[in-house]
Amino acid sequence: MGVSVAADQAPRYAPGMLIHQDSLRVTSHGRGTIELTREVEAIVAASGVTSGVATVFVQHTSASLIVCENADPAVRRDLEAWFARAVPDGDPLFEHTAEGPDDMPAHVRSALTQTSLSIPVRETRLGLGTWQGIYLYEHRRAPHARRVSVTVIGA
Amino acid sequence: MGVSVAADQAPRYAPGMLIHQDSLRVTSHGRGTIELTREVEAIVAASGVTSGVATVFVQHTSASLIVCENADPAVRRDLEAWFARAVPDGDPLFEHTAEGPDDMPAHVRSALTQTSLSIPVRETRLGLGTWQGIYLYEHRRAPHARRVSVTVIGA
Amino acid sequence: MGVSVAADQAPRYAPGMLIHQDSLRVTSHGRGTIELTREVEAIVAASGVTSGVATVFVQHTSASLIVCENADPAVRRDLEAWFARAVPDGDPLFEHTAEGPDDMPAHVRSALTQTSLSIPVRETRLGLGTWQGIYLYEHRRAPHARRVSVTVIGA
Numbered sequence: 186m187g188v189s190v191a192a193d194q195a196p197r198y199a200p201g202m203l204i205h206q207d208s209l210r211v212t213s214h215g216r217g218t219i220e221l222t223r224e225v226e227a228i229v230a231a232s233g234v235t236s237g238v239a240t241v242f243v244q245h246t247s248a249s250l251i252v253c254e255n256a257d258p259a260v261r262r263d264l265e266a267w268f269a270r271a272v273p274d275g276d277p278l279f280e281h282t283a284e285g286p287d288d289m290p291a292h293v294r295s296a297l298t299q300t301s302l303s304i305p306v307r308e309t310r311l312g313l314g315t316w317q318g319i320y321l322y323e324h325r326r327a328p329h330a331r332r333v334s335v336t337v338i339g340a
Numbered sequence: 341m342g343v344s345v346a347a348d349q350a351p352r353y354a355p356g357m358l359i360h361q362d363s364l365r366v367t368s369h370g371r372g373t374i375e376l377t378r379e380v381e382a383i384v385a386a387s388g389v390t391s392g393v394a395t396v397f398v399q400h401t402s403a404s405l406i407v408c409e410n411a412d413p414a415v416r417r418d419l420e421a422w423f424a425r426a427v428p429d430g431d432p433l434f435e436h437t438a439e440g441p442d443d444m445p446a447h448v449r450s451a452l453t454q455t456s457l458s459i460p461v462r463e464t465r466l467g468l469g470t471w472q473g474i475y476l477y478e479h480r481r482a483p484h485a486r487r488v489s490v491t492v493i494g495a
Numbered sequence: 496m497g498v499s500v501a502a503d504q505a506p507r508y509a510p511g512m513l514i515h516q517d518s519l520r521v522t523s524h525g526r527g528t529i530e531l532t533r534e535v536e537a538i539v540a541a542s543g544v545t546s547g548v549a550t551v552f553v554q555h556t557s558a559s560l561i562v563c564e565n566a567d568p569a570v571r572r573d574l575e576a577w578f579a580r581a582v583p584d585g586d587p588l589f590e591h592t593a594e595g596p597d598d599m600p601a602h603v604r605s606a607l608t609q610t611s612l613s614i615p616v617r618e619t620r621l622g623l624g625t626w627q628g629i630y631l632y633e634h635r636r637a638p639h640a641r642r643v644s645v646t647v648i649g650a
Contacts, residue, residue, distance in 0.1 A: 188520070206462060209343055211343050212343075219343065238550045240458045240460060244472065245471070246407065246469070246472055252610040253602065257591055260602050263588070266588050267582065267586075267588065270588065271581070272422065279421070281414040292409055292418070293418075295408075297606075297607055298607070301458040302458075303550045303552065305516065305550060305552050305644045305646045314555050314642065316555075316556055338493060339514055339648070359650050364499065367497045374498065397615050399623065401562060402564075426581070433573070433576050435569045435573055447563065447574060448574055450563075451608055454609075455609075489622050493548060493648060493649070
């Protein structure tokens with residue numbers, strides 16, 4: 186077991202600091218994941234930022250964000266199966282039921298995953314690992330229009 | 341199912357980059373959520389930042405942060421009911437019990453929710469969705485004094 | 496119950512905005528936590544940033560990041576015990592089993608914890624609470640080489 190610093194890059198003053206914001210409009214077909222990696226990457230490219238951070242934020246409390254394995258779609262089906270068992274729809278535990286049996290579970294699932302992701306930008310691209318994709322996770326059963334905000338700060 | 345870019349704003353150089361940090365002192369009455377949206381918004385206003393990111397960070401491991409529905413208080417009661425069942429106080433699974441039957445569950449709940457939130461600042465305000473609020477989630481049963489750090493970076 | 500603003504610091508223009516990126520290479524001995532606080536602190540020190548934000552990002556989907564209590568190692572053992580029960584290895588629920596009985600649980604555990612952490616930098620140091628440590632959480636049973644990216648932005 187060990188930890189070492191890679192020392193990739195020296196610190197630098199950034200007199201030409203850039204900031205760029207944009208939004209994604211995502212239309213879901215109901216519960217499940219929708220990959221956003223390519224669209225977030227396009228916003229990073231448009232920002233002109235070489236080194237920095239991209240902040241991805243979903244403006245809802247019944248849909249969320251995850252970084253997940255992007256190779257085998259079964260991974261996201263299994264993740265959904267786990268959530269369906271751990272936070273079941275129609276659970277008699279819940280008092281907030283007026284918006285449907287899947288609404289309160291959607292809020293719990295959102296609290297257990299992410300509303301915001303901060304991803305490094307390195308050499309003008311998202312610094313994701315080989316098998317990482319960015320996904321919107323729709324937790325409601327009905328289709329919804331979702332808004333995801335992306336802010337890129339760097340130089 | 342589709343994803344489109346809203347293209348709200350062009351990238352721009354930000355020669356007058358701003359950074360602003362402040363802290364919130366939050367006194368809890370024991371387990372439950374306390375809304376911080378208005379206080380974080382006030383720090384964003386004081387920062388002078390028009391476009392950027394606000395980073396909210398809780399300096400504890402038995403209290404956490406969530407973005408949650410701000411309309412029906414039953415949502416946060418149901419979230420608490422779910423956690424009380426999934427991570428029960430006094431669980432015989434736990435070895436770390438010296439600080440009370442609710443201490444180790446508080447650490448698990450904190451790991452399952454957020455220590456930090458990154459929220460876009462747009463047009464001088466937090467870029468939250470209509471139904472989103474920022475909450476400190478106190479997981480201990482006794483009242484605690486909590487510290488939340490807020491950093492706003494942008495232009 | 497109350498919330499007050501500490502008003503630690505006035506906003507300021509930051510003409511000498513800094514950005515610094517580096518990576519940690521972490522070798523795990525299999526499932527468990529590895530503390531990274533000292534190494535992230537060293538990158539913050541190298542950055543020259545006095546006030547800002549450090550973004551820590553793990554480039555994998557079967558290992559994750561947590562901020563956890565740093566005093567009693569039993570806390571992290573109990574956290575592991577909770578995950579081992581809530582997301583058991585070899586669960587017949589899972590279809591994605593080709594990479595071993597601990598692979599899909601590793602993806603679920605990662606979704607339930609963090610891929611990215613945003614931590615304030617205050618007075619040239621990480622603005623962590625007294626009992627907070629930054630940990631890589633290896634979820635696979637076999638040793639793995641992991642990469643953690645750190646970006647420091649501030650002034």
